[in-house]
Structure formats: structure tokens, C-alpha cells
Amino acid sequence: TQLLEQSPQFLSIQEGENLTVYCNSSSVFSSLQWYRQEPGEGPVLLVTVVTGGEVKKLKRLTFQFGDARKDSSLHITAAQPGDTGLYLCAAVNSGGYQKVTFGTGTKLQVIP
Amino acid sequence: DVKVTQSSRYLVKRTGEKVFLECVQDMDHENMFWYRQDPGLGLRLIYFSYDVKMKEKGDIPEGYSVSREKKERFSLILESASTNQTSMYLCASTQGSKKNIQYFGAGTRLSVL
Numbered sequence: 001t002q003l004l005e006q007s008p009q010f011l012s013i014q015e016g017e018n019l020t021v022y023c024n025s026s027s028v029f030s031s032l033q034w035y036r037q038e039p040g041e042g043p044v045l046l047v048t049v050v051t052g053g054e055v056k057k058l059k060r061l062t063f064q065f066g067d068a069r070k071d072s073s074l075h076i077t078a079a080q081p082g083d084t085g086l087y088l089c090a091a092v093n094s095g096g097y098q099k100v101t102f103g104t105g106t107k108l109q110v111i112p
Numbered sequence: 113d114v115k116v117t118q119s120s121r122y123l124v125k126r127t128g129e130k131v132f133l134e135c136v137q138d139m140d141h142e143n144m145f146w147y148r149q150d151p152g153l154g155l156r157l158i159y160f161s162y163d164v165k166m167k168e169k170g171d172i173p174e175g176y177s178v179s180r181e182k183k184e185r186f187s188l189i190l191e192s193a194s195t196n197q198t199s200m201y202l203c204a205s206t207q208g209s210k211k212n213i214q215y216f217g218a219g220t221r222l223s224v225l
């Protein structure tokens with residue numbers, strides 16, 4: 001089973017601060033996804049990165065896929081209370097059914 | 113919008129009871145999944161199904177079974193609930209042409225006493 005470690009596990013910051021969340025594995029991924037889960041809801045897909053070194057931006061969120069496709073980072077600029085939630089990375093495995101393996105999660109709290 | 117509906121948001125059951133968790137999706141998705149979510153462990157795959165009456169074990173199938181009699185419905189069954197099955201259970205489905213995008217239900221929080 002592919003193991004995806006996220007760091008930090010918890011993060012509590014003030015509104016306006018920047019932060020970075022990391023997702024690491026010893027295995028190579030075919031692609032990697034980031035999901036956000038708000039309290040009382042299921043995770044929702046934010047982005048998929050496919051190519052080593054790829055950078056994608058979603059407003060104040062910047063996602064990067066490592067050159068070797070073993071790691072990824074999520075950077076949030078000027079965090080807002082609406083960014084509060086659980087952030088999950090997920091590795092997409094190649095193969096017929098394309099199972100997704102989720103990371104351990106980073107719980108973010110942005111304080112107004 | 114894709115909708116994945118889990119029948120219960122909260123369930124409280126006793127040790128040894130048989131428990132059914134139901135999930136319905138309304139977008140004719142081929143693949144459906146059951147995960148459990150525990151703090152610090154992320155989401156762990158219990159079972160998935162790629163077609164009616166077909167099922168595949170995930171990473172932690174022990175103590176669980178599943179049923180998929182209709183394309184839109186995927187049921188998770190705890191044959192004899194135990195306290196270590198207290199958890200949040202999430203159902204997801206994926207679109208045939210975009211298998212990578214998982215659409216999740218809101219979850220069922222199960223407590224086994």
C-alpha cells in the first residue's frame with residue numbers, strides 16, 4: 001500500500017498569513033490530487049497535477065508537483081477564514097480502476 | 113451537479129449488531145467506493161465496485177462486506193459491529209470518462225458502543 005505522509009498534521013494561523021502543506025511518499029505517482037474537506041461535508045477536489053515539476057494556481061492556492069513525482073506541496077497566500085478545513089493529498093495509481101490513495105491529512109484553522 | 117447521498121449522517125449501534133450503510137449516486141457513475149476516515153490516518157479504502165454485482169477489496173476490508181445490486185447504490189455492511197469500527201464512513205463515486213475525480217457523500221458518523 002502506497003503511504004502518503006502529510007505535514008504538518010495541524011496548523012492554526014492568523015488571517016493574512018501564508019502557509020505551506022507538504023505531501024510526501026517514497027513511491028512515484030502517475031498523478032496527484034488535492035482535496036479540501038469542510039466540517040460536516042465530504043472532500044471536494046481542488047486540483048490534479050500530472051507532470052513532474054508542474055505548478056497550478058487556484059486563486060490564492062498554488063500547487064506544485066515534485067520533479068520526481070514523489071511529492072507535492074500546497075501553498076496558500078494570505079489565508080482567510082474560508083480556507084479552514086482538512087486538506088488531503090491523494091495519489092492516483094495507474095491501472096484499470098485507478099484507485100486513489102489518500103494522505104494523512106492537514107487540518108488548517110485560520111483565525112480571523 | 114453530481115450528488116452522492118449517504119442515508120444517515122449519524123448512527124449509534126451496539127457491539128455485535130449488523131449495520132447497513134447506504135450510498136446512492138445520481139449520475140450513472142460506474143465506480144463506487146467506501147472509505148473510513150480516522151484522525152491522523154486520512155481516508156482508507158475499504159471496498160470498491162466497478163460495476164453492478166462486482167466488488168474489489170481495498171486496503172482494510174476485514175470486518176466489512178459490500179453489496180451492489182443496482183448501479184446507483186452501494187451498501188457497506190458490518191456483519192457484527194465492534195467498537196474499533198467507530199469511525200466516519202465516506203462513500204464516493206467516479207465518472208466513467210474521468211475516473212480520477214472522486215465525488216463524495218457527506219459521510220456517516222458511526223458510533224459502536
